[in-house]
Amino acid sequence: MINRRDFLRTMGIAAGGTSLAGISGLASAAGSAAKGHIVVVGGGFGGATAAKYLRMWSNGSVEVTLIERNTRFISCPISNLVIGGLQQMDDISVSYDNLRDKWGVKVLTDEVTALDPDKRTVTTAKHGTLGYDRVVLSPGIDFIPGAIAGLEGNQELIPHAWKAGPQTVLLRKQLEDMADGGVFVMTIPRAPYRCPPGPYERACLVANYLREAKPRSKVLVLDANDEIQSKKALFTKAFESYGALIEYVPGSKLEGVDAASRTAKLEFDDVQADVLNVIPPMRAGNIATQAGLPLINERWVEVEWLSMEAKGVPGVHVLGDAIFPAPTMPKSGHMANQHAKLAAAAILNLLEGKAPSATPVVMNTCYSFVDGKNVIHVASVHQYDAEKQQPMPVEGAGGVSLVANELEAKTAMGWARNIWADMLA
Structure with missing residues (x-):
């Protein structure tokens, strides 16, 4: 098993931080002069990251509109600490102001009600219909209606708390x-x-x-x-x-x-x-199913991994929990952040008539508190395999904690602060 700090060092990342290394194609995207309008649906780990990096890597030449129903980001990772009485909601909430004021993202507090991939438009509840050159969907999860008899309409009595808020x-x-x-x-x-x-x-x-x-x-x-x-x-x-x-x-x-x-x-x-x-059975967020995107097991969007486009639906990029995962790839906040950077780099290349990187690498780290002081982690690296046309786990990279320990609690909180900053600062 690779040592935690050695693993982080090899990936170009400080303990407790997030990595910009490892996703091939980033260098070619940086400094891009691509132009166009990208609509990003969902302001979570995937969507917020995509919005920021599209603006940053294009040097502001790409127009980005982020549509998010909530007025501020609330982190699902770390939210169990609120349930356990160790944190408050303000501790896991971050404003979208920097995306708007620092990076020039147009942030709309609204909900997308329809997506038309042929016309390249999204329709919202309050702002009408918006055209796009490409759209990024990061809708997270929704629950399968009727999967649990008696649950629908009763989640004030029987909460899930699987969407932080x-x-x-x-x-x-x-x-x-x-x-x-x-x-x-x-x-x-x-x-x-x-x-x-x-x-x-x-x-x-x-x-x-x-x-x-x-x-x-x-x-x-x-x-x-x-x-x-x-x-x-x-x-x-x-x-x-x-x-x-x-x-x-x-x-x-x-x-x-x-x-x-x-x-x-x-x-x-x-x-x-x-x-x-x-915690009910779940599927891709409702907009993915309403738009008729290709679903595996009628639940998760199938994607082309080099561009994160929905299979057979050019121009519609899907990230995070909504997609059908590659082997051993978790549905996690960190992984959604990585999907977003992969997609942002691919979109900027595609807008300039270039192919996405053929060799992307993504990674994941996930921390879990087992009490108020001790934490465990799991980490993994996933390299795109051209023959299998999907990322595959890199043998010997990553691993898990040997034991729960207090040092990783500090690292876990550092990870949270760093990834929130990576998305939103």
Whole structure:
């Protein structure tokens, strides 16, 4: 296993930071004189990064409009710390002002209601129809309607908190209001889903809070998967450190819920909770499905990896959690940031009549808190394979923590600050 600091050093990145190295084609894009209008839909890790880098690498020659329904960016990574009572919402929120004022991105607080790839237009709820030369979709995830019987319309009683924002605050309040001796039940959908280690981190941070504030309580994790999906050995050890406070039950597919009684209905059993946190099955954000983009398993957009264009739909580039992942590639904030830089470089080349880089490399780092002081990580590198026409994991690059430790907690917070700055400063 490669040493963490050696790995970062080889990729040209300081501990706790994010890398601009490793994505081939960036040098040719920098200083581009390409002109055109790019519409970016979604201001998360992918969309905000794409908007900034399109302006930066084109020296301002490309016009960029970012359409985002929220007035400020709220980070899903680190949001479990808010649920666990270790951070506040302001700690994970960043303004879009610098994109607007420093980089010249036109930021519209609005929602895209339609996309027409043939006419190259997007239609918004408040600003009408906008034309584009190319569009970047970074819509994140939406939940599959009707996948969990009884859930639709009841997520004020049974929050998911899998989109950071009001649901994060709601789940935290439910946890605070729960009596000592109560049961916090969390359900995990079958993979792939946004942020593979996120549910297990959440279980740990809820247990960490309960251990201090409500020690007679319990966390019950009902996982539709047959095993922990990321950092398995490390999370297994973390769960064991909480003793009877955490019970993990794999192979527990949720069939439905009774919102009034906060009951999770499994195939062979019903489980009643004091706080029921259902993470529903998910798919690409609604705009991807409404636009008729090609979907794998009717859930995730299939892309051409050299340009991040939706397969068979030229001019529509799709990033982040919405796409069908390459082998071992996680749906993570860091990876969306990398997709964005790959797409930005490709778009600027395409606007100048050049081909995208044929050898892109992307990387991922994901940190997980297992309590208030100790963190674990997983890191990976993915090199484009021309024969397989997709990025493949680079053997021997990356790896996982040996043990949970306090040093990585500092690195994790440094990573968060640095990637937010990379996107938005």
